[in-house]
Amino acid sequence: MHSGFSSSQRCATSPKPADRDFRKRSNLGEVQRGDSDIWAGEKWLDVRGFSRTATGKIATIRSVMGARLALARSKGCAAVEPDNVDAWSNDVSQNAPAGTPRNAVSASDQLAYNRWTADAAHAQGLSVLLKNDLDQVADLQDVYDGALNEECFDFTGDCFLLKRLRDAGKAIYVVEYHNAGFATAARKAQASQLHLNVILTDPDATQLDPYARFGTW
Template sequence: MRRLALLAVCAALLAACTTGGRAPSPGGSAAPAARWWVPEPGTPWQWQLTTPVDTSVDAPVYDIDGVENGPDVVRALHAKGRKVICYVNAGAAENFRPDHGAFPPGVLGASNGWDGERWLDIRRLDLLRPLMAARFDTCRKSGFDAVEADLVDGYTGDTGFPLSAADQLAYNRMLADLAHQRGLSIGLKNDLDQIPQLVGVFDFAVNEECARYGECDRLTPFIRAGKAVFHVEYDLDTAGFCAETTALRFSSMRKNLTLDAPRWSC
């Protein structure tokens, strides 16, 4: 009996070794490992939210609109060895998006200053979770590697709702969970005040104009965690910020505010 038990243990160990360190499930297939891409500090990138996307830019990471660009664009970039981030507006409803009618009127708040956009009542996780899940599903089905969830710091502005920091943390953590459940990484967009609480659940940062406002040091927890900080400036020339942000190991460039194809990288 002892010999049979020992043989059984050896067989189980051998099976685990041949299935990536996991024993087979009772159904006979190995349980999939939960993995997603985490970009390293200093990785160059391109950010273009206009279309058509210029796929000739020599950058290993592209951040592009997840609605205007389908699987064909993602495949073309993957064929060039690029990783591709799916831009999703997670903090506002946009009346020009095909799913706009799915947002209940009660979650629509004040205008955020962009044409056709209104802040969302992020306290309503019950209503917004399935809507954001559907958007992230679109990213996954199109083959994207990651999500850039925009407008995830609405609690700091005039949204039309009495949002708190705790509301924003709960919402942002929900977004991270939705991305990871789909095998997608996710970036924390701006929201500097909550970096200490969220650096552990987000896989990179996306920042606008930290050099202009003297805030770049606040993003360094991502670098210390081995995660990229994808950073842009709009008004400063590269001579005005590249020395600082390169020393911090940021992935920095200057872009036009329209986020069209041209880029001036550090």
């Protein structure tokens, strides 16, 4: 097992292009985690139809996101973690275009997009980490090089959903938004068991140095 990449080598990619027309045509609602945690201005990418076609809107998404991966490579990134790749299991209707269903994205379209993203990253010579989307780990473990998860310790059983990646010898990073006191003996033992690389930081991730690290680092 290994931790794999330094933080300076991992780069995040999310659909936030400057092209206003692209954003209007290819986005759903604002990202919302929980009942009130809304990320204003951050949109779910509309990947509906990704499993069935490579033309029109889907071709544009491939072009824009492919360019972002190429940019990551040009900046010296060794790995990327495409963000917001679990629209299928979230409410995407928050401040969305009129008539957008809460669960607009199907599991099959999400899988198709996530697999394409992994393949496109590899084509650029980049490793790729799965960001959250724990319910599709079994279907994606073969195409991703590891995972970056947020707060799996805060939800009973979530950390164990990453076990398939551990068993495949792939790097697993976990970010928890808690102070150093969160690193209890029990959590350290679980992190070691699952080969997790855990970092504790503030909710806005503004800490230059983490509160603590534990696990496989």
